Amino acid sequence: MTIEEIYQAFDQIGCLTFATIDGDYPETRIAHLFAWDEEGLYFRTMTVKPFYKQLKETGKISICGMSASPYVRIGEDGLPNFEPGYTIKATGDVKEISFVELQKKASKKPIFRLGVKDTIKYPDTVTFCIYRFKGDYYNYDYDCCSRDHKIIRRHFNFGNFPDRFKGLKINVDLCTKCGKCEEICQSINFKAVYQTKNSYAIDTGKCDVCGSCSKACPVNAIESYC
Ligand code: SF4
Ligand code: SF4
Structure with a gap:
């Protein structure tokens, strides 16, 4: 998958789970990506938040989301049933992007303007770039409505993130x-x-x-x- 395809798959979901490490434990919150370019995927937070502190301390993030209905329906057979859809996840390294850099990006690519506007409105806002990562796209159609097998899974790697086979x-x-x-x-x-x-x-x-x-x-x- 290209970086644009990866971004679009996340963006179509909208609100995503963002996980960081706080000491010995993972911590999650809901946020969203707002832009992409050839250097990575972008999101915002504020310097007063624990999210920011954890990002600066570890430089690590994991994000995931699910399209379609998140409800688990129990079918006539008494087993869980899901509407067709997909999940996507990525784990990688982050770096902070200065406001000047964000403005430069916005002057070249309109998708970054939202970040500039939001930072002007809320001055404590900072932008981070997930500049290298690995991840998986998992498309499911458990009732085989549109094909003869249940899932399509694609692994992706951006920026030569350290990776190994799992499965x-x-x-x-x-x-x-x-x-x-x-x-x-x-x-x-x-x-x-x-x-x-x-x-x-x-x-x-x-x-x-x-x-x-x-x-x-x-x-x-x-x-x-x-
Ligand atoms: S774990 Fe084995 S049985 Fe299950 S989907 Fe993979 S190959 Fe098929
Ligand atoms: S021995 Fe195991 S891996 Fe080989 S065909 Fe039989 S079930 Fe599959």
């Missing part, structure tokens, strides 16, 4: 090719397991990391990377 992989040295993982994944409509020339593999773009395949594998060949 499930099949250890081909242990796999006996019994096919049980593919069978169960097909039966619950994720359809993420596929056959390769010598074994089976998991398409991380479709995998929900639900764990059903690893429970079903008779030889524990499906390994979890957390």
Whole structure:
């Protein structure tokens, strides 16, 4: 995903959860992104807030949001049911942007003008840029109304943020090719397991990391990377 696509996916949700670290514990609040450019994603806070102090102390942030209805409906089968939609999250590093810098950006890109206006109205306002981050876009259609599998997942990385694989992989040295993982994944409509020339593999773009395949594998060949 491009930085613009990532911004738009967050912006269509609007209000997002912003998490920082306060001592030993995470702390969250609701805020929103207001701009993007080739240097990152932008949001505002005020210097008197704990949010600001935590950002300055740690330089770290994690944000996430969910489109569509956040309500969990219980279906006729007694299980939770969600309208189709998506979630998106990003974790990364932040830096403060000076008002002069913000004004310069606004002179080139109108999307930044809101930040300038708000800072003039509330002078304690400061702008931060999430300048490198990793994240995931997770599009769900659990009833398969628009496609034949439940989810589409995309991982993104901006600014070379330190990253590593998280999810499930099949250890081909242990796999006996019994096919049980593919069978169960097909039966619950994720359809993420596929056959390769010598074994089976998991398409991380479709995998929900639900764990059903690893429970079903008779030889524990499906390994979890957390
Ligand atoms: S974890 Fe779930 S979705 Fe992913 S491959 Fe296994 S059964 Fe399919
Ligand atoms: S269930 Fe386990 S052994 Fe069977 S095909 Fe899948 S990974 Fe291989």
